[in-house]
Amino acid sequence: MADTPGAPEPSLDEQIAAYQREFQDLDPQVEKVVSALSRLNRRMNVAYGRQTAELGMSNAEWEVLKALVLAGDPYRMGPGDLAKRLGLTPAAMTHRIDRMVAEGLVTRERDESNRVRVIVGITEEGRAKWLEAMRMATVFEEELLQDLSGEERHRLGEMLTRLLRRVEEAQPDAGGRLSDLD
Amino acid sequence: MADTPGAPEPSLDEQIAAYQREFQDLDPQVEKVVSALSRLNRRMNVAYGRQTAELGMSNAEWEVLKALVLAGDPYRMGPGDLAKRLGLTPAAMTHRIDRMVAEGLVTRERDESNRVRVIVGITEEGRAKWLEAMRMATVFEEELLQDLSGEERHRLGEMLTRLLRRVEEAQPDAGGRLSDLD
DNA sequence: CCTGAAGACTTCACCTCTAAACTTCGAAGC
DNA sequence: GCTTCGAAGTTTAGAGGTGAAGTCTTCAGG
Numbered sequence: 265m266a267d268t269p270g271a272p273e274p275s276l277d278e279q280i281a282a283y284q285r286e287f288q289d290l291d292p293q294v295e296k297v298v299s300a301l302s303r304l305n306r307r308m309n310v311a312y313g314r315q316t317a318e319l320g321m322s323n324a325e326w327e328v329l330k331a332l333v334l335a336g337d338p339y340r341m342g343p344g345d346l347a348k349r350l351g352l353t354p355a356a357m358t359h360r361i362d363r364m365v366a367e368g369l370v371t372r373e374r375d376e377s378n379r380v381r382v383i384v385g386i387t388e389e390g391r392a393k394w395l396e397a398m399r400m401a402t403v404f405e406e407e408l409l410q411d412l413s414g415e416e417r418h419r420l421g422e423m424l425t426r427l428l429r430r431v432e433e434a435q436p437d438a439g440g441r442l443s444d445l446d
Numbered sequence: 447m448a449d450t451p452g453a454p455e456p457s458l459d460e461q462i463a464a465y466q467r468e469f470q471d472l473d474p475q476v477e478k479v480v481s482a483l484s485r486l487n488r489r490m491n492v493a494y495g496r497q498t499a500e501l502g503m504s505n506a507e508w509e510v511l512k513a514l515v516l517a518g519d520p521y522r523m524g525p526g527d528l529a530k531r532l533g534l535t536p537a538a539m540t541h542r543i544d545r546m547v548a549e550g551l552v553t554r555e556r557d558e559s560n561r562v563r564v565i566v567g568i569t570e571e572g573r574a575k576w577l578e579a580m581r582m583a584t585v586f587e588e589e590l591l592q593d594l595s596g597e598e599r600h601r602l603g604e605m606l607t608r609l610l611r612r613v614e615e616a617q618p619d620a621g622g623r624l625s626d627l628d
Numbered sequence: 629c630c631t632g633a634a635g636a637c638t639t640c641a642c643c644t645c646t647a648a649a650c651t652t653c654g655a656a657g658c
Numbered sequence: 659g660c661t662t663c664g665a666a667g668t669t670t671a672g673a674g675g676t677g678a679a680g681t682c683t684t685c686a687g688g
Contacts, residue, residue, distance in 0.1 A: 273531065274516070279516060283516070285518070287577070287580050289584070290580075290584060291584070293596070293599045293600060293603060294587050294588060294591055294599065295587070296606075297591060297599060297602055297603045297606060298490070298587050298590075300603060300606035300607055300609075300610050301486060301490070301606060302487065302490070303610055304483060304609055304610050305483060305484065305487040307613040307614065308484070308613070311613065311616075311617070324674085334456070334461060334464045334465070334468070336464065336467070342637090343636080343637065343638095344637075348455075349455065352675080352676095353675075353676055353677075354636075354637065355637090355639080355640095355676070355677080357637090359638095359674070359675080360674085363674090378636095378683080378684075379682085380635070380636050380637075380684065381635095381636065381637085381683095382637065395469070398472075402471070402472060402473070402476070405476050405477070405480050406473070406476060408480075408609055408613060409476055409479060409609065410612070411608050411609070411612060412605060412608070412609075416605060417476065419601070419605075421478040421482060423594060423601075423602050424478075424482035424483060425478070426593050427482075427486055427590055427593070428458065428482050428485055430589070430590055430592070430593060431486065431489040431490070431493070431590060432489065434589070435492060435493070524666080524667090525667065525668095526665090526666060534645075534646090535645070535647075536667065536668080537645075537646070537647080537648095537667090537668075537669080538645050540667065540669085541643095541645080541668095545644095560653080562653045562654070562665070562666050563653095563665095563666065563667085564666080564667065
């Protein structure tokens with residue numbers, strides 16, 4: 265019974281050793297970076313998800329609020345632009361806005377100057393929840409980086425930015441359909 | 447008409463400037479690291495998704511194949527363990543295995559020594575597709591890191607590992623329900 | 629004007645995941 | 659040996675996504 269305790273979730277190094285065993289021409293240094301990136305992101309999303317759940321919303325809804333706030337002053341965007349920004353289909357955006365309107369986080373109106381367009385705006389409540397989520401997120405993020413010195417944080421940010429530039433050049437389009445946060 | 451061209455997807459630095467404008471007590475250095483991590487991961491998933499699509503499968507299916515190969519020699523696991531490993535509910539695992547059996551990537555048999563248990567194994571075809579996906583993935587990953595020296599790669603891996611240790615301590619459980627790769 | 633084409637959102641059909649109820653087998657107690 | 663409990667998978671209902679088709683508005687030509 266202690267023989268197969270379940271699935272002890274292998275450590276990063278164990279996982280890389282297993283990859284090398286099964287696939288010889290693997291560069292362990294590259295794999296370590298890539299696997300750590302994926303695992304980190306999953307854990308971060310879990311952490312954010314718990315925080316947004318405390319506020320009675322989902323990460324998906326928080327994404328919309330972030331996009332609206334980042335858009336700047338009138339804090340309004342069309343569903344199409346929101347969809348591009350978040351990497352969703354317009355159809356998904358329609359449904360997500362439906363829910364958020366029902367929950368009082370955003371408003372939806374027709375643009376009177378061009379009645380084919382729709383304008384999504386953030387409500388007071390949406391803004392307040394965005395702020396509270398940001399507060400919680402920054403606390404978590406500071407904890408996450410607490411073992412790194414200022415110099416290390418700088419170097420880490422700089423290296424990640426270089427990687428990002430590389431992929432963004434290779435994927436000039438906004439980047440497709442997969443789930444994630446900003 | 448050039449007034450609202452769509453949504454030019456803000457650069458990382460523009461995004462961080464916008465955050466500082468809207469939320470003063472934000473540490474830009476921390477935010478840069480965190481935002482770069484999220485964006486990088488999204489782009490990586492897009493890249494992997496294109497590669498697995500070329501092989502006629504999804505990232506989700508590739509995840510299952512990876513788990514089976516990493517499990518080592520008999521290359522078999524129960525659905526429950528697979529679900530824990532991938533952060534899915536058992537129900538989702540049942541359906542995913544259904545599809546993969548139909549596509550000939552894995553097999554499903556009952557464990558004769560304990561007939562409540564089920565054993566999922568990888569087929570020849572599954573193994574071949576896993577291998578091909580790994581080949582494509584390593585090419586992409588090498589390109590991704592091409593701007594970093596060996597020394598930089600080492601430091602990057604080491605710093606990411608430190609961050610990972612920090613979150614894994616804070617989330618001792620396997621880590622919840624959110625989508626992602628390993 | 630009126631018409632055809634393009635753009636922006638919505639609707640529809642289907643797919644995948646979650647949460648919770650259900651089924652079945654194995655193990656422990658009497 | 660029968661009963662009860664617990665563990666492992668599956669089934670079901672509902673949330674949220676995609677892609678394709680549909681609707682409505684605007685705009686450029688005839």
